[in-house]
Amino acid sequence: MARSHVYIVGAGFSKHAGLPLQSEFTKALLEPRANECHPMRPLADYLGKFVHDAFDHKKDANAKFWPSLEDVFTNIDLAANTGHHLGHEHAPSDLRKTRRVLLARMIRMLDERFAKAESAKDADWRRLDRFFQKLNTKDSGFISINWDTVIERKVAGLAETHSIDYRCGALPAVFPSKGNVVAGHQPPDGKATIPIVKIHGSVNWLYCDNCRQLYWFPMKDGLSISMQLITGNEADSLNLHDVSGCAKWRCSNCTDVPLTTRIATFSYLKALDFPMFERSWLSAERLLRQAKKWIFIGYSLPAADYEFKHLLKRIQLSMSPPPEFVVITGGPKSATESVYRNYHGFFGRGIRKQENFFRNGLTAKAIAAAQE
Ligand SMILES: [Zn+2]
Structure with missing residues (x-):
C-alpha cells in the first residue's frame, strides 16, 4: 500500500530519545571508564589502547582528543578490507576485532541512553511521544539513516498494535531460552504495518x-546482540566478566554458523553491497516515489551520505508533481542556518525558510505541518 508521507530521520530525531548526536558518540562510548564495575569497561579500555597506537593519544585520553569516528572507522575499513596492517600491532584480523568491539560497545551505549531517557521523560521525550501519538500510521513510512531502534520502540508503545516491516526480507526471530539456534517468531498480527526502511542497517539485526538470511530481534535484546559480536577467546583476552553469550547464536537454517551483524558504520567507505541493503535501498526508493510529502527530521543532509543524496535527487527530479518538503531541525542558530543552506542548496526553492523549514525541533507547529 502506498504511503503519502515518508519520514526521513537522522540522528537529531533519535536525540529526542536521549541518544547522542554523531559528534557526541565518542563521549558516550567511553562512559564506562567512569565506573570500575561497568560490564563494558574492558571494551572502552581496549578502544583507548587502539586510539593510542593508531592516533597517538594517551590510552585514557578524553573523548575530545579522539579523532572523529569517521576517521577511526574509515582507516580500519580501508586497511582491514584490503588485507593490510594499520601499524605494527594491528593486523587485518585485529582490526576486524576492533571494529566489532566498537560496534558492540555502540549497541550497548544506545540501549543505555534510551533506558535513561525513558525513565527521565524530559521535554524532548514528550515531544517525540506526541509526534507518534498523532502519526497517521496507515499513511506513513520511515526511512532511517540511524541504526538505533527508537522508531520501533515508539511504535511498540502506541495504544493500537502495529507490526513493523523493514522491507528488506528480515525475518522476525527470538533468542530461545534453550539451545543456541534462533527461532522464527511471528509477531501478533497488527492492525497496521509500518514500513521502516533502514538504509544503514539496524542494531537488532543479525x-x-x-x-544470507537476515533476522530481526525484539528491541530489548541489545545485550545478546552486542555479545554476539565478540568470540569467547576475544572475551577472555579482553577480560570480560560475563562471557556466556559470546558469539552464541546460530542461524536456524545453518545451525553451525554463528550469526553476525552487518551495519554500515560511520566509515566513508560504507559496505552496502549486501542483499539486505540492496533491498532496503530499493524499498526506500519505492517509498519516496510513492509519497507526496517528504519530511526530514533531525537529518543534516551531510556530504558523506552522497549515495543517499543522489537517490533523493534522482527521485525528486523524476516525480511529477515533485514531492512537497518539510524539514525539521534543531540546535543553535548557526547549526540550523547551515542545515537550511544544505537543503535549500540541494533541493532548491521548494525549501522555504518561513514556510516549511522548522528550526526548533518537534514543536506542535512542526508536527502539524509534517502530518498535515
Ligand atoms: Zn544460515
Missing part, C-alpha cells in the same frame, strides 16, 4: 554469512 545476518547469516552462509545462507
Whole structure:
C-alpha cells in the first residue's frame, strides 16, 4: 500500500530519545571508564589502547582528543578490507576485532541512553511521544539513516498494535531460552504495518554469512546482540566478566554458523553491497516515489551520505508533481542556518525558510505541518 508521507530521520530525531548526536558518540562510548564495575569497561579500555597506537593519544585520553569516528572507522575499513596492517600491532584480523568491539560497545551505549531517557521523560521525550501519538500510521513510512531502534520502540508503545516491516526480507526471530539456534517468531498480527526502511542497517539485526538470511530481534535484546559480536577467546583476552553469550547464536537454517551483524558504520567507505541493503535501498526508493510529502527530521543532509543524496535527487527530479518538503531541525542558530543552506542548496526553492523549514525541533507547529 502506498504511503503519502515518508519520514526521513537522522540522528537529531533519535536525540529526542536521549541518544547522542554523531559528534557526541565518542563521549558516550567511553562512559564506562567512569565506573570500575561497568560490564563494558574492558571494551572502552581496549578502544583507548587502539586510539593510542593508531592516533597517538594517551590510552585514557578524553573523548575530545579522539579523532572523529569517521576517521577511526574509515582507516580500519580501508586497511582491514584490503588485507593490510594499520601499524605494527594491528593486523587485518585485529582490526576486524576492533571494529566489532566498537560496534558492540555502540549497541550497548544506545540501549543505555534510551533506558535513561525513558525513565527521565524530559521535554524532548514528550515531544517525540506526541509526534507518534498523532502519526497517521496507515499513511506513513520511515526511512532511517540511524541504526538505533527508537522508531520501533515508539511504535511498540502506541495504544493500537502495529507490526513493523523493514522491507528488506528480515525475518522476525527470538533468542530461545534453550539451545543456541534462533527461532522464527511471528509477531501478533497488527492492525497496521509500518514500513521502516533502514538504509544503514539496524542494531537488532543479525545476518547469516552462509545462507544470507537476515533476522530481526525484539528491541530489548541489545545485550545478546552486542555479545554476539565478540568470540569467547576475544572475551577472555579482553577480560570480560560475563562471557556466556559470546558469539552464541546460530542461524536456524545453518545451525553451525554463528550469526553476525552487518551495519554500515560511520566509515566513508560504507559496505552496502549486501542483499539486505540492496533491498532496503530499493524499498526506500519505492517509498519516496510513492509519497507526496517528504519530511526530514533531525537529518543534516551531510556530504558523506552522497549515495543517499543522489537517490533523493534522482527521485525528486523524476516525480511529477515533485514531492512537497518539510524539514525539521534543531540546535543553535548557526547549526540550523547551515542545515537550511544544505537543503535549500540541494533541493532548491521548494525549501522555504518561513514556510516549511522548522528550526526548533518537534514543536506542535512542526508536527502539524509534517502530518498535515
Ligand atoms: Zn544460515
